[in-house]
Amino acid sequence: MTPAWLGLLVQAGASLVSLSFVWLGWLAVGYCLPVQVGLAVLAAHKLGQPRWWLLIHALFAPAIVLGLWLDLPPWIYLLAFTLAWLLFGRIDRSRVPLYLSNQATLAALEPLLPKGASVLDIGAGTGTVLAALGRRSDLQLTGVEHAWLPWLLGWCRLRLTGRPIAWLRGDMMAVSLQDFDVVYAFLSPAAMPAVWQKARQEMTSGSLLISNTFAVPDVTADRIIEVNDWKGARLHLWRMP
Ligand SMILES: C[S@@+](CC[C@H](N)C(=O)[O-])C[C@H]1O[C@@H](n2cnc3c(N)ncnc32)[C@H](O)[C@@H]1O
Structure with a gap:
């Protein structure tokens, strides 16, 4: 399984656990996000994912919340995706970003x-x-x-x-x-x-x-x-x- 799919599974698992805590009444909704972030980072660490993936896991859910809060028009996301594709190509496959020899x-x-x-x-x-x-x-x-x-x-x-x-x-x-x-x-x-x-x-x-x-x-x-x-x-x- 590629790190990207594993990452999505980790995020989904952490979200499900923290939401079920809210549903069971063990957690106030306001604590859901920090618990989700903590669980995702912990799970990624236990699965031996590289350190930079832990940072992605920590930022992923807050970025979604921020995006929803900003209420940006959908074309912004399409533009960002297109620019990223033009700059990096199929980075999900290559796993090589752009940086230059000095x-x-x-x-x-x-x-x-x-x-x-x-x-x-x-x-x-x-x-x-x-x-x-x-x-x-x-x-x-x-x-x-x-x-x-x-x-x-x-x-x-x-x-x-x-x-x-x-x-x-x-x-x-x-x-x-x-x-x-x-x-x-x-x-x-x-x-x-x-x-x-x-x-x-x-x-x-x-x-x-x-x-x-x-x-x-x-x-x-x-x-x-x-x-x-x-x-x-x-x-x-x-x-x-
Ligand atoms: C770290 S940059 C290095 C650029 C250049 N060689 C230099 O040293 O300045 C790596 C580049 O490889 C490109 N790349 C990654 N996988 C590739 C592939 N399978 N085929 C062609 N280019 C690829 C990326 O898009 C990126 O621009």
């Missing part, structure tokens, strides 16, 4: 790329990595991004570089990795097991998988490079056998 990471990444390498950024966001690497005229650069808004921003940005950079829109899992010397990923912990499996199946011997920040569970990296930025980011490198 300058320190790009400076650490560039010297790792062999001369003349073909480089693919999977989940390329707004093209930050490829725009920076575009200064190296020897590299052949490709990026794939599934969310429409970042893809469009990246398309405009990369056109301005004047470099022939392949900029694809779609699911990175549908792009074959076999023609690339280096695959760069800055995704999320949830995405890494599938990326690793795909890399092992498709990347050729000697090619390099580089993951910004996120390790592959139970697979030791061949090399780890400290980026020395404010958040202590690391580049994890795996050379394909």
Whole structure:
């Protein structure tokens, strides 16, 4: 079961318990919300959900109450949903939000790329990595991004570089990795097991998988490079056998 479905079940269970307390007369209606929040967070903790999900559980029911109290017109919700979809794509499936590689990471990444390498950024966001690497005229650069808004921003940005950079829109899992010397990923912990499996199946011997920040569970990296930025980011490198 995905965390999203599990989260909904936890919220529904906590709501049912707190409402039945009210119904049984053990709880005044005014205490229903704090009890619901407490039960949802406790259940999520007991089920071993990641810490950031506990925060979502704490905010979920109060956000519904706030929304009802504000009495906003329904199109606001449709607009927010559409903007979120344009910005993040099917994040319920990918479980990868949009955040960008910083300058320190790009400076650490560039010297790792062999001369003349073909480089693919999977989940390329707004093209930050490829725009920076575009200064190296020897590299052949490709990026794939599934969310429409970042893809469009990246398309405009990369056109301005004047470099022939392949900029694809779609699911990175549908792009074959076999023609690339280096695959760069800055995704999320949830995405890494599938990326690793795909890399092992498709990347050729000697090619390099580089993951910004996120390790592959139970697979030791061949090399780890400290980026020395404010958040202590690391580049994890795996050379394909
Ligand atoms: C953390 S951002 C990194 C952006 C860029 N690589 C960088 O380092 O600045 C991850 C991006 O991957 C995209 N993404 C997630 N899953 C994807 C998938 N299955 N196919 C294509 N893009 C995906 C997200 O929409 C997001 O823009």
